[in-house]
Each structure stands twice: as structure tokens, then as C-alpha cells.
């Protein structure tokens with residue numbers, strides 16, 4: 640005789656996944672921190688923070704060839 644309680648869910652605005660509306664969901668209405676950052680446009684800034692190490696390595700080998 641008890642109504643089965645339907646868990647409240649929302650859709651992640653970024654990836655449209657169903658997210659349970661619970662205190663554990665720190666990033667609601669987003670499903671995860673990444674989706675939240677993507678929606679805020681901050682993910683691009685995160686990408687830019689990755690150093691171009693491969694470019695540095697290429698420059699190093701060029702310099703070696705130059706000095707020999």
C-alpha cells in the first residue's frame with residue numbers, strides 16, 4: 640500500500656544524462672565536474688594550461704643538430 644517513491648532526477652545540461660538530485664551530487668544539475676566546466680566554458684582554459692612538451696622536445700633536438 641506504499642507509494643514507491645520516484646527518485647527526483649534532472650538532466651545534465653551538457654551531456655543530457657539523468658542525474659539523481661541528491662546531496663551527494665555536488666555538481667548538480669550537472670552529472671560531473673567536467674560537464675559543469677564545459678557548460679561554463681572553462682574547459683578551454685584547462686586545455687590551455689597543458690604545456691606543449693612535444694614542441695619543446697622538438698626544439699631541443701633541433702638545437703642539438705645545430706650545435707654539432
Ligand SMILES: [Zn+2]
Pocket residue numbers: 651652653654655656669670671674
Ligand atoms: Zn554530464
